[in-house]
Amino acid sequence: MNEVLTSETIKEIDHWLGKFPTGKQRSAIIGSLHAAQHQNHGFLTSELMDAVADYLDVPKIQVYEVASFYSMFQTKEVGKHEISICTNISCMLRGSDEILSHVEERLGINVGESTPDGNIFLKKEEECLAACTGAPMMMVDHVYIEDLDIKKVDEVIDNLVSKS
Amino acid sequence: MSKYNQVIYSNINESDSWTLDEYIKQGGYRVWKDILANQTNKSPDWVIEEVKKSGLRGRGGAGFPTGLKWSFMPKNDDQKYIVCNSDESEPGTCHDRDILKYNPHALVEGMAIAGYAIGATVGYNYVRGEFMLECYPRIETAVKEAYDAGLLGTNIFKSGIDFDLHNFLGAGAYICGEETGLLESLEGKQGKPRFKPPFPANFGLYGKPTTVNNTQTLASIPKILENGPKWYADFGTDKSPGTLIFSISGHVNKPGNYELPLGISFQEVIDIAGGILDGKKLKAVIPGGSSTKVLPADVIKNCTMDYESLQDVDSALGTGAMVVISEGTCMVDLLKRISRFYYAESCGQCTPCREGTGWLYRILDRITNGQGKESDLALLVDVAGRIEGNTICAFGDASAWPVQSFLKHYHHEFEYMIKNNGKPMAA
Numbered sequence: 001m002n003e004v005l006t007s008e009t010i011k012e013i014d015h016w017l018g019k020f021p022t023g024k025q026r027s028a029i030i031g032s033l034h035a036a037q038h039q040n041h042g043f044l045t046s047e048l049m050d051a052v053a054d055y056l057d058v059p060k061i062q063v064y065e066v067a068s069f070y071s072m073f074q075t076k077e078v079g080k081h082e083i084s085i086c087t088n089i090s091c092m093l094r095g096s097d098e099i100l101s102h103v104e105e106r107l108g109i110n111v112g113e114s115t116p117d118g119n120i121f122l123k124k125e126e127e128c129l130a131a132c133t134g135a136p137m138m139m140v141d142h143v144y145i146e147d148l149d150i151k152k153v154d155e156v157i158d159n160l161v162s163k164s
Numbered sequence: 165m166s167k168y169n170q171v172i173y174s175n176i177n178e179s180d181s182w183t184l185d186e187y188i189k190q191g192g193y194r195v196w197k198d199i200l201a202n203q204t205n206k207s208p209d210w211v212i213e214e215v216k217k218s219g220l221r222g223r224g225g226a227g228f229p230t231g232l233k234w235s236f237m238p239k240n241d242d243q244k245y246i247v248c249n250s251d252e253s254e255p256g257t258c259h260d261r262d263i264l265k266y267n268p269h270a271l272v273e274g275m276a277i278a279g280y281a282i283g284a285t286v287g288y289n290y291v292r293g294e295f296m297l298e299c300y301p302r303i304e305t306a307v308k309e310a311y312d313a314g315l316l317g318t319n320i321f322k323s324g325i326d327f328d329l330h331n332f333l334g335a336g337a338y339i340c341g342e343e344t345g346l347l348e349s350l351e352g353k354q355g356k357p358r359f360k361p362p363f364p365a366n367f368g369l370y371g372k373p374t375t376v377n378n379t380q381t382l383a384s385i386p387k388i389l390e391n392g393p394k395w396y397a398d399f400g401t402d403k404s405p406g407t408l409i410f411s412i413s414g415h416v417n418k419p420g421n422y423e424l425p426l427g428i429s430f431q432e433v434i435d436i437a438g439g440i441l442d443g444k445k446l447k448a449v450i451p452g453g454s455s456t457k458v459l460p461a462d463v464i465k466n467c468t469m470d471y472e473s474l475q476d477v478d479s480a481l482g483t484g485a486m487v488v489i490s491e492g493t494c495m496v497d498l499l500k501r502i503s504r505f506y507y508a509e510s511c512g513q514c515t516p517c518r519e520g521t522g523w524l525y526r527i528l529d530r531i532t533n534g535q536g537k538e539s540d541l542a543l544l545v546d547v548a549g550r551i552e553g554n555t556i557c558a559f560g561d562a563s564a565w566p567v568q569s570f571l572k573h574y575h576h577e578f579e580y581m582i583k584n585n586g587k588p589m590a591a
Contacts, residue, residue, distance in 0.1 A: 019330040019332070020330075024352075026352035026353070027352040033335070034293070058352075065354055066335075069355070070334070072294070072335040072336035088501065089256065090256050092501050093413075126504060126509070127337075127505070128454075128505070129294055130261050130292065130295075132257065132411055132485065133419040133420045134258075134419070135419065142297040
């Protein structure tokens with residue numbers, strides 16, 4: 001039994017392992033890191049990455065390489081709830097910069113930072129999130145919220161703040 | 165008969181369109197079952213020929229003929245793979261998301277048929293990580309339903325045909341939309357594109373023969389085979405047959421995904437999208453995702469939306485993601501945002517792209533901050549030219565083209581901003 005990874009995480013990793021041929025367990029690294037990060041409320045630690053490497057029986061460096069390459073993995077401590085405000089072109093044309101400024105002001109942090117109470121992480125989102133026809137949009141804990149205006153954004157933030 | 169939403173989006177307005185029951189009610193999986201039962205008449209070669217006749221071209225942006233791509237697969241007993249690129253992330257593009265959400269079984273059936281055609285017994289559908297809760301659950305459920313109904317697996321309906329299908333979730337990297345970057349990612353590595361040749365048909369996933377197709381391409385297959393290649397081709401033009409889903413975003417009154425016949429006039433598309441927002445005048449359009457070259461209003465207004473027409477005006481149809489820009493928009497700010505994106509997303513393995521995208525962004529940043537120099541415009545063109553054509557994959561070109569085209573058509577706005585300490589001309 002692995003002491004770092006919960007049984008739920010192990011179950012999830014096994015689910016990913018089942019998709020690939022024998023000996024190709026490296027393919028399960030991304031899915032495993034999603035599960036490990038979820039277990040730890042939004043970010044990875046060296047301990048978790050090492051545990052994933054051990055469980056998958058791959059060199060640790062292969063896990064670190066993946067964790068550092070992909071933007072959905074956080075390797076430093078961040079807030080529990082993640083807000084990503086898309087600011088790519090389609091959203092920019094529909095006012096995403098104002099939305100982002102408003103959220104920064106309300107939370108008292110800059111994009112890329114977390115609130116001091118560790119509740120909310122305002123992710124730097126430079127990639128387009130592929131919801132351009134619902135611009136401006138944001139993603140909150142992986143849920144897409146589209147056709148934003150300040151009122152709608154405030155409701156979402158009120159809801160997150162009440163969870164702190 | 166309506167010309168709209170006839171192929172992939174034909175069921176999009178049905179309630180529960182994503183369920184197996186509803187898909188079957190609409191005639192779904194008939195083609196797959198028919199192929200399994202009549203393999204002599206409906207051989208893999210027959211499928212490839214039908215797809216060739218339909219003129220279907222890859223909808224991921226490059227527009228390569230699908231049937232031809234399938235015919236490149238070696239005919240041997242090696243393990244082969246069919247891989248679907250659902251890593252939708254070209255800025256402006258969001259129509260594969262709606263396929264995964266509202267018509268996932270068309271993709272499942274399309275992948276099974278494609279696998280049969282190229283001799284692949286295993287398929288992977290690579291879905292972008294951010295779709296984790298947005299549409300991944302729908303396609304995951306669809307695959308499970310298909311297994312439960314015996315439509316996937318081993319010796320399907322005692323046909324002797326095996327086909328296993330797995331969904332895969334990425335983790336946020338635009339470059340994984342490049343097909344060899346995607347394969348690297350699927351192997352659990354950083355998504356750094358491979359040098360080609362060898363192409364995936366010879367050396368793909370785990371070094372085995374592999375075909376990578378886009379979601380929309382594969383989801384079109386069942387309808388094409390059901391109604392025949394001519395039915396499909398006739399929607400479009402001779403050289404751009406069939407339909408394309410246009411994602412229309414930016415300054416229009418009714419942004420949305422519209423499946424339309426190729427060759428439709430630009431004006432008709434804008435009308436369908438409800439016209440320009442706030443009754444303003446059109447200024448420009450990025451016609452096929454952020455990597456395609458921007459076109460001023462007076463150029464695009466005479467275009468038809470197909471591969472050839474947009475190529476003739478030195479742009480491209482790309483993914484069919486039209487970003488509509490109205491008067492009053494500062495083109496320098498817009499280009500800076502595009503360049504920031506390529507700078508952030510460069511995978512970093514080729515020096516011209518890794519370094520050059522940073523140069524482009526920083527020069528544009530200083531221009532918008534009032535610190536631009538007159539020599540900066542020539543420098544931008546110089547840097548873009550040194551990236552273009554000098555990288556392993558097309559990402560480098562995609563970072564250069566917006567810079568070149570914005571400067572070509574809106575040079576005066578850049579000059580004005582430099583002379584006026586960062587003040588935008590459009591304001």
